[in-house]
Structure formats: C-alpha cells, structure tokens
Amino acid sequence: MNQQVDERVAFLRQVPFFKDMLMKELEVVGLRCRLKTYVQDSIIFSEGMPGKGLHILRKGVVVVVKRLHSGEKVMGRLKEPDMFGEISLLDRAPISASVRAAEDCECLVMEQEVFDELLSNDPVVGTQLLLVIGRVLAHLIRRGNAQDFYGAL
Numbered sequence: 470m471n472q473q474v475d476e477r478v479a480f481l482r483q484v485p486f487f488k489d490m491l492m493k494e495l496e497v498v499g500l501r502c503r504l505k506t507y508v509q510d511s512i513i514f515s516e517g518m519p520g521k522g523l524h525i526l527r528k529g530v531v532v533v534v535k536r537l538h539s540g541e542k543v544m545g546r547l548k549e550p551d552m553f554g555e556i557s558l559l560d561r562a563p564i565s566a567s568v569r570a571a572e573d574c575e576c577l578v579m580e581q582e583v584f585d586e587l588l589s590n591d592p593v594v595g596t597q598l599l600l601v602i603g604r605v606l607a608h609l610i611r612r613g614n615a616q617d618f619y620g621a622l
Contacts, residue, residue, distance in 0.1 A: 474499045477577060480527055484550040486604045490597050497594045501587065502577040507570040514568040520557025522580035523602075526550060529574030534567045546571065555602045558584045
C-alpha cells in the first residue's frame, strides 16, 4: 500500500460511520476513493443535477442550500468528517440541494461507478458500504425527528 492510501485509511478510521469496517475493507475503500479539492465558494453539487458520488469531508466546511421561490435557504453546514451525496448512490435521483464550499475543502470521493463495482465484485465491502449509508440515513432521520419533536414543545 502507498502513503496516499495509508493516509486515506487512517482518516476513514476516524469517521464514526466507518467504525465497523475491518482494516482490509477500509483499504479497499481508500484505494478506490479519490481525493478532490474545492476552492472557497465553488459549487460542489447543484440542486437538480445528477449525483456526483459520496463525498466525505476531510478538510473544510460546506453549506447545504435549497432553492425556494423566495431565494435560497441554508439547510445546514457540514464539516470534517461529515458526508454528503450518499442518497444519490442508492436512488440515482437528481441532487435535492446544492452544496457550496464555505472555505477551501478537501473530500474523499467515491463515484457511482466505483460504488456499483464494489457492490457487484466485492460483496463484503459492498455490504459494509450499504451499512455505512444506512447509518448516515438513520442518523439524519433521528436528528430530524428530534428537531421536529423538540421544536414543537
């Protein structure tokens, strides 16, 4: 393994959603992801466009923005080691919100083709990736339900 992959694996080990993956599985993911940088104010995802794969923030902050009739609404801010783009890996639907770099960012990116290939050719890693996405979605649902519930009190 090379230093680049070693650094990616070390980073992935720190991401809570990847906590149950074995080292050899993380190595496969680290090898197949690519590092992508975005300068401040660049658009990473545009609402309504096709997905660009799973992004794991390694450095920086992004803003998630939804278009409204009256303009834009900031839906949230994400920072290391948050992820975005995971839903499009599953449903292949257009992106539901735009993501903009609030500062210079660095992301590990797993593109759709790589995800599909791992699901087909490496069932162990593919299953672990599905579990990661499931954990992310469960976290988002629980957080949203808590905000709905506690916000109503």
